[in-house]
Amino acid sequence: MGWFSRKKKPEHNKDTSVDIKKEAWKKCPQCGEIIWMKNLIDSEYTCPSCGYHFRLTFKEKIVLFTDQDSFTELFENIGCVDPLNFKDVQPYKKRIQRTQQKTGRKSAFVAGVAKITGIDVAIGFLNFEFMGGSLGSAEGEKISLLIEHAIENHLPLIIVSSSGGARMQESILSLMQMAKTSGMLGELGKTGLPYISVLLDPTTGGVSASFAMLGDINIAEPNALIGFAGPRVIQQTIKQDLPDGFQKSEFLVEHGMVDLIIKRKGFKEKLGKILDYLNGN
Numbered sequence: 001m002g003w004f005s006r007k008k009k010p011e012h013n014k015d016t017s018v019d020i021k022k023e024a025w026k027k028c029p030q031c032g033e034i035i036w037m038k039n040l041i042d043s044e045y046t047c048p049s050c051g052y053h054f055r056l057t058f059k060e061k062i063v064l065f066t067d068q069d070s071f072t073e074l075f076e077n078i079g080c081v082d083p084l085n086f087k088d089v090q091p092y093k094k095r096i097q098r099t100q101q102k103t104g105r106k107s108a109f110v111a112g113v114a115k116i117t118g119i120d121v122a123i124g125f126l127n128f129e130f131m132g133g134s135l136g137s138a139e140g141e142k143i144s145l146l147i148e149h150a151i152e153n154h155l156p157l158i159i160v161s162s163s164g165g166a167r168m169q170e171s172i173l174s175l176m177q178m179a180k181t182s183g184m185l186g187e188l189g190k191t192g193l194p195y196i197s198v199l200l201d202p203t204t205g206g207v208s209a210s211f212a213m214l215g216d217i218n219i220a221e222p223n224a225l226i227g228f229a230g231p232r233v234i235q236q237t238i239k240q241d242l243p244d245g246f247q248k249s250e251f252l253v254e255h256g257m258v259d260l261i262i263k264r265k266g267f268k269e270k271l272g273k274i275l276d277y278l279n280g281n
C-alpha cells in the first residue's frame, strides 16, 4: 500500500444533522403503524409499537453511532471509477454520476475517525443508499486505507455495513476487494487492535463473505437480513424448506455466525462498554 501521500488533513464534518423536513410521517413496514417523524427520531428510528428498526441513512448513522460532532471524514476524495467501461441498461459512468449527485457522496463507503462515548475510533460506514451499498474498487480501497489508518494511529476499528454485496459493474475488480480488505484485516489482527463489525439490514453477498463477518466481535441489529445468497436462491438450490427466521440476526446468533444483537436504543453506550472491556477495563 503506497497511499500515504494521498492522506490529507481531516476537515471537520458539520454535515451531521437529521433532516426531518422531508417527511412528516412514516409507515412502519412491519406493523403498518403510521408514525410521526418526531416520535420516530425520539425512538432512534425504531417503531414505537413493534420495535421494527428502520433503515438508516449515513447522516442518521453518524448521529446515532458516534459522539456529537466528533466525526471527521478521511479519504473523501476517493470516488468510484469505471475501469471496464461497463454498460447494463445504462452506462455505469452515468449510474455513478447520478448516485453521486443524489447522495452527495463519491462512493458507498464513508471512512473517518470519531469518538464513541469518548473513546477514539477509526470508523467506516458502507451505505445502502449508494448503489445498494455495493463493494467496488473505491470502497475496497477506502476500507483498506481506513484499516491502515487504524494500525498507524493505534485505534480500534469499527465498520458498519449495509450492503447487497460486490458491485457487478466492476466485475472481478469488485471481487478482488474481498481479498484485499480481508488481507488488511489480517494485518490489523497482528497488532492486537480490535475490529468490531456492525451488521445492519441487509448485509449480504461478497460483503458478508469478507470483512463484515471477520470482526473480532460481530454485532447485528435485531431482525436484520444477513447472509451470502438470498433465501429464495438457497431454497431453489437445495430444494428444501428453510427454517423460520433463516438468515435473520436472531437465527445467526443461535447458530454462532453473529456474536450478539444490540438494539438501536442505547447502541452507542453498549458499543462504548465493549470497547472499554476490550481495552482491559
Ligand SMILES: [Zn+2]
Residues within 6 Å of the ligand: 028, 029, 030, 031, 032, 033, 047, 048, 049, 050, 051, 052
Ligand atoms: Zn411497527
